[in-house]
Amino acid sequence: MVDRALALLAAFDASRRTLSLRELSRRSGIPVSSTLRLAGRLLAWGALERDDQGRYSIGLRLLEVASLAPRGHGLRQVALPFMSDLAAVTRQHVQLAVREGHEATLVERFSSHSAVAVRYRVGGKLPLHCTGMGLALLAFAPLEVQEEVLAQPLRGEPDQNLIPPAVMRRTLAEVRRERLAIYRRMEEPPIVAVAAPIFGEREEAIAAIGLLLPEREAQPRRIGYAVQTAAQSISRQLGAPSMLDASRHGAHEQG
Template sequence: MSETTTASTRRRGKRPPQGEPVIDRALSLLEAFNSTRRHLTLRELSRLSNIPVSTTLRLANRLLEWGALERDEAGRYSIGLRLLEVASLAPRGHGLRQTALPFMSDLGAVTRQHVQLAVRDGLEATLVERLSAHRAVQVRYRVGGKMPLHATGMGLALLAFAPAEVQDELLARPLYSEPDKRLIPASAMRRTLAEVRREQVAIFRRTELETLVAVAAPIFDERDEAVAAIGVLLPEREAQPRRLTYAARIAAQGISRALGAPSAALPPTALGT
């Protein structure tokens, strides 16, 4: 539930008009935290969730007891480790991560930069894991954070193999390149996705302080559906596209094979290498 939606259905200091379930209000407290708001006071929690202070205190205490929240000596709240324990049970998170880590480690030894693992979550991608070398460049997205499907290498690898209705829904919206915010015609994006499907790898360049290159390949499950993507991110000056695309595809094929994907039994030449 977004802060805007929350504000429209609730009046400050009063009972929600629809008698909002307790679980929804508890989730609103958890949603108040993000990568820039890791520690919040009681009043900040109340303000960001649009829940009265007294109710916020009662819910926060219950979440503290369960372990979903923690409180420091200054009285500020933060996300508790119990949520990490529960999140580790997600099949598309921890289970996938455990299968992928050996292949990510091998890919990291080749690139000596960032190796990333992501899954599609609706019209966005969620970064599940990242392995980074000491000299790796600064990155924009954090583990657990959301990434755009159309403007990242990982996202393109996932979008290209997403169901047609997902592609159509996203392409019906205005899509802009990053960071220059140029409008991307839907026809151009469809051509890009067709190329990713043909090559089984996505290559994306982003220019900020320097040009970065992302190379990502899709990972398939036992139903031969794309469930994740693995990729590398490094400066263009260090990129060797032919070597990187081959390495990313081999890593993705190895993970797919471990997940039981029928296509992973095909020889590399059959996958476009």
Template sequence: MTDPPARVRGHRPPQGDPVVDRALALLAAFDAGHRSLSLGELSRRSGIPASSALRLANRLLAWGALERGEDGRFTVGLRLWEVASLAPRGQGLRQVALPFMGDLEEVTRQHVLLVVRDGLDGLLVERLSAHRAMQVLYRVGGRLPLHSTGAGLVLLAFADPAVQEEVLAQPLVHQPENVAVAAGLLRRTLAGIRREGLGTIRRSAPEPLVSVAAPVFGADDRIAAALSVVVPEEDAEPRLLGPAVRTAARSISRELGARRTIGLDG
């Protein structure tokens, strides 16, 4: 009879990879408001004991996912940016879109945004901004709500119905105004965007602005991104901005291999 295999002390049964989970939790501790963290802050924000956090952080330092300054504080490392730049939904799309975004930025002298959907959020993959452009809330790499931004509404309008229903089922609030969003009104807004191929939204914060956005389609004729301009309310002429944004979005779609006519379903 064959002896059973010797048990390795401390061996855990196969149930996923908790080391990877904890490493990802460390990286997720960083955000736009917490770009530099001490070991204690890293531990508290990730929920990982300080000794384990230090051990994992050192592994991430060795790989380049984290960097550590002379003050002992941790920051996100450039190796992560290097890897993230390979994401096809961001990089390839960005390369195609940049010339057309540059044309829009030259015309508006404000902000031009390129946003993709990631789950129930928008993810800003590129933003061109004029030197004296107005203040905006979202940074490249940051997330923005689908229900209360121009680009987000366009992404939501052309998303699968299941995604729309999941968003509509949530209690929705415009931020930073803190105003509730009525689901019925949002449904009508999304239907209008699908008809027109254009989404327009007015916001009062951080200062009065208008955002005009249009869908960008990929080679599979599914929505790949939303292109938008953000301008001060006093300078906004949606009747002029709309055709410019829609034309740029159509040009990007054509370069991506799309056959779909923007603004028309089917």
């Protein structure tokens, strides 16, 4: 029953936010009678909601539960003030993501009304190899994760050109060296993503913070310094040893 209930919830996505009973049955692969029964249980608990036309949507109770996730909640609480500052200065999209397997999940975004259009929604998945935050996370992911990703055919977006593994290895090495990822998306209008890794108590990259801005306004190195500074400040508050040591060293020199 648990697997079937999860299948019902997984039937929804960004393009299908509301579903009729038959659509829910078809997309989940569960018979209509069973779908009706399970949907009733989920409605009672608050995981689903139903409108006047009888169409189902995800319920607010799931948002309440999701807000308790440690990787999202604690990270967001620390990161939000720095994201807000970046958004106020740049008037563009400031985003926060974590890695889940071979993808990244967007957990927060600050956006200006004048910011460029974006592809990914909060809660949505991002590829690791062709987004700024994805590259920042992949470069500092465990070696086995990097090799698994590099073993797959990797295509750029939106051109879909194949990226040779050797090129991706050089890119990841540069990201590790600079602690900064810059990815240009050649679409109309062209967009530049600038991102930096955020480190935790065990010095692992637990998240990435990034900016999206039009190429005509991009100054990647200058913007990159601001993004790196925000990432370092967040890492320090999350207890990253290298950031704490750097802070103590700076305070000692000033003293």
